[in-house]
Amino acid sequence: MANRVFVIGVGMTKFEKPGRREGWDYPEMAQEAGSKAIEDAGIDYDEIDQAFVGYVYGESTSGQRALYELGMTGIPVVNVNNNCSTGSTALYLAAQSIRGGLAECALALGFEKMQPGSLGSTFNDRAQPMENHFLALAEISEVLFPPAPWMFGAAGREHMKEYGSTAEHFAKIGYKNHRHSVNNPYAQFQEEYSLEDILAAPMIYDPLTKLQCSPTSDGSGAAILASEAFVDRHGLAGQAVEIVGQAMTTDFTNTFDGTCKALIGHHMNVEAARRVYDQAGLGPDDFQVIELHDCFSANELLLYEALGLCGEGEAHKLVDSGDTTYGGRWVVNPSGGLISKGHPLGATGLAQCAELTWQLRGTADKRQVSDVTAALQHNIGLGGAAVVTAYQRAER
Template sequence: MTQMKRAVHVVGVGMIPFTKPGACDPYHVMGARAARLALEDAGVDYQHVQQAYVGYVYGDSTAGQAAIYGVGLTGIPVFNLNNNCSSGSSALFLARQAVESGLVECAIALGFEQMVPGALKGAYDDRPSPMARFVDTMTAQQGYQPDAPRAAQFFGGAGQDYIEQYGIRADTFGRISVKARQHAARNPLAVFRQTLTLEEVMASPTVFGPLTRYQCCPPTCGAAAAIVCSEPFARKHGLDRRVVIAAQAMTTDTPSTFDSGDMRKVVGYDMTAAAARQVYEAAGVGPEDLDVVELHDCFSANELITYEALGLTPEGTAEKFIVDGDNTYGGRVVTNPSGGLLSKGHPLGATGLAQCAELVWQLRGQADQRQVAGARNALQHNLGLGGACVVTLYQAA
């Protein structure tokens, strides 16, 4: 948990259009392009950037340098990060920490992913998987289906546990995908911009448990970046100081992940709840103060359980929250105005920084058709199994 000791401003963000695998530039080209967009947005010359933190999952060592070198060769430290789906926000966490501590005045966080079609797979088969303990826990609780995508079994199992505990309708999860497509239709950077009806979502092929195909995020290629700096640096260079990181927390697994007998906890419910509590306490705000949220909807089931983990609605009330439209425009808090991972896409290393970009645009009033009127408090939630969760609160300064 971090209570901000020195103000850290997000002065520039950049994101390239997300695409399906095979329709993108190579990773280093995408990464350099997103970095240049963030620098341009900030109005900062790359010569002023003192450190770079780069997140990606499927790539060789020093892929971060390969992307950053496309922006410039200034000799600065470049750190490569792999925290599964939270790699991008992990890069942001470290960039923010470097500025907050006074180690540097200006840093860049960059994330990218060049993915291939199909379900996620490990890169090695000659050594223990870091996911082995999670798979063993899941298998002990619900079995394992070799013909179903592993990630869908984790999150579909969590959705099934929720159904069994609270007796909600299976199509409640489907409503989340309908909302995601409606929001993405307003986002020119999203990979899926065609709207879907609830009937279409539910009629798509079943993947696992309550999840149908349209309730699972697609493999995606893309890149995004953010420039963070201190207030003195921003003042000196005349930069946009409208967005500040008010609080940020990163958590990893605790014993409840493996011994609770609840698939929701296996997929990070307690990590999320702990990170959110730390952020709310540090910033002196509560979930009732939030205007807009970008959360980790890799599967519709995860969005539903994350509503409760973040405190957006009390435990056991997510179905009413969804049916009443409290998760969209005109409701209590707009969730995933970008379209989220379900529709904007999920290039693993880029996701956390794409979420950052969306929330910065929202707080600046630059989100065009997606704009949440009067947004002042914006929360980001980025989760990676294995595990790591980063929750960040941005505020309009």
């Protein structure tokens, strides 16, 4: 029988515009987030059996260099790179180590030190991992570079054409997430914009304006996971949050089914969510708070359908009804999401974990959602991997 897995400590840095904090390199970021997680858990670093460290842009064994700021105890350190889902992949691997009885306490840590501007390839003398996706999308959509807003913007246009969503629906998601981030001291942006501001911002790829796109960011996040025996031995049940369902999927053959939404991970998302609901014995209506991968507002809207919050073609109706903010059926991205909190690729999934842990503990301050009993996390990296995780308070 698989062991139960609990989050016992979380920590993160403030997410910043690249280069904004002088002398703030990835070891300092990791030290800050990791130390906060250890302090939150109330344990010593030498009680950690294994570590999984995620980053996208960096040299080999940067994970070791980062963790050595916390201690050098000889434990296995696995470096993880899975595009924008890197942080949640590290979380997934740490949970596997606990679930399989290979460790009693494991650390998942992610960081990113990014270059300003749009994402681009690092190595141009070899096959690109997304080249098949790009070629398939070019057959059905107007091509624009940089590729990320093109891919997600094309999927947004597809939804508009098929189901009648409008540019204003996407803008309302950007408006919501910027408004949420005002109450998040960790967010890169903490300014509220009017809907008119969102719509009037520079156009990146119609219908996506700049204020509907996640920025490049520097920052780090961390989570400490433990077994039930470890939690009991250390008296941590009062702060522990249980991972009651978790799944990772990669591309299926139907990624290339001729639709834009498939190329940005729709089928991966649907299947990962289905597996998590089956594992947890929960459905979409059982969650009160959700952190999902809103790299662009179009992706958040499409995820409402992929995660089963509504039927196919109905996502924009959730926007119109206010069902995804405070006072609605769910609060989606109370942290501000990637659009406003920021998106340091290796840290994003762990920042989502931290936010949901705080929400379940009831310690999210002005962002706190009422009566949270279950929380859902979604993180995706194209090329591709989707990770979905369900959480509940340990006392349940």
